[in-house]
Amino acid sequence: MRVWKQWTDECRTTRKSGSGPRNVTSARDDRHLVRMARTDRTASSRQLAALWSIATGVSLCASSIRRRLLQCGLRARTPLYRIPLTHDHRRLRLQWANQHRDWRADWQHVVFSDESRFNLWYHDGRIRVRRYAGERHLPECIIERHSGRTPGVMVWGAIAYHRRSQLLRIVGNLNSNRYIREVLQPEAVPFLQSLPGAVFQQDNARPHTARIVKSFFAAQQVQLLPWPACSPDMSPIEHVWDVIGRRLARDPRPVASADELWVTEALVARKIDDNDASGAVSAAMTIARSSRSAVCLGLPLPS
Secondary structure, three states, rough: HHHHHHHHOOOOOOOOEEEOOOOOOOHHHHHHHHHHHHHHOOOOOHHHHHHHHHHHHHOOOOHHHHHHEEEOOOOOOOOOOOOOOOHHHHHHHHHHHHHHOOOHHHHHHHHEEEEEEEOOOOOOHHHHHHOOOOOOOOOHHOOOOOOOOOEEEEEEEEEOOOOOOOOOOOOOOHHHHHHHHHHHHHHHHHHHOOOOOOEEEOOOOHHHHHHHHHHHHHHHHEEEOOOOOOOOOOOOHHHHHHHHHHHHHHHHOOOOOOHHHHHHHHHHHHOOOOHHHHHHHHHHHHHOOOOOOHOOOOOOOOO
16 A cells, blocks of 8 residues: 555655665765675674674674675675695796786697596585474484595596596596596597697696606607696686586485486586586686786785
8 A cells, every 4th residue: 555655646666765764884884894894704794793893882783784785795605615725836826827828729729637526415504494493303404414424426527628528437546547547548548539639637636646647648648738736726627517516406306325326417417518618618718817817826916
């Protein structure tokens, strides 16, 4: 009725500008609040409310804190997780980006490879259950988590600009001999030979850099792309693993064993469009050439 009366009387359905209660904080207060939030990016709205009360002597609830920060463009998001980097790691990553800044067509000849593990039971810590008080121990309100190592499937794969390899399952621990026998000989080398001028990328894991593996690459005349240590986030194949993981998480069918997970995972991998691979490689080109490469490499932007 209120909206209808407002429409018939004033020919509008929206609230008048400036109507409603006034904000407790001024524009200057909001800027101070933004500085506090940017000083400690992981502080919760409750923690910021407590800090605000100490700094100003004015009480402000957590919901008001969240609204003010949202109005200023600061939204709580899932952080990017990355391996801790030393000064040498950062220096080598930046050096690698500078060396490959002017690459153009060369990227289309690079074959990016890696292993990844997909767990049988997985949640990212953001799962919530809706329940009433006293229902905490109901079976439907409990998420089971094994105390030991979670069962899962280890896989190997590779992507080029417009192509991708077969997904290989790796059972047990991977050593240098198994890497040659189960990955390089049956899949990686034939895949490289099908791409004229191909350059092979792999990380610096011990099975990849053992002397016997280096000798194998030399015998097969495989050209390697130097890769900085502790840099899985710079490889475009991580995007492919993310796509597979998201699609597995959306699958409503329960998976009871590692074998079932492997079958489902292989089906998901076959359905990945080649455009996903080319888009991921293009992202690597952007990292190496972009003016924001310092941020991508875990370094502060130059002032």
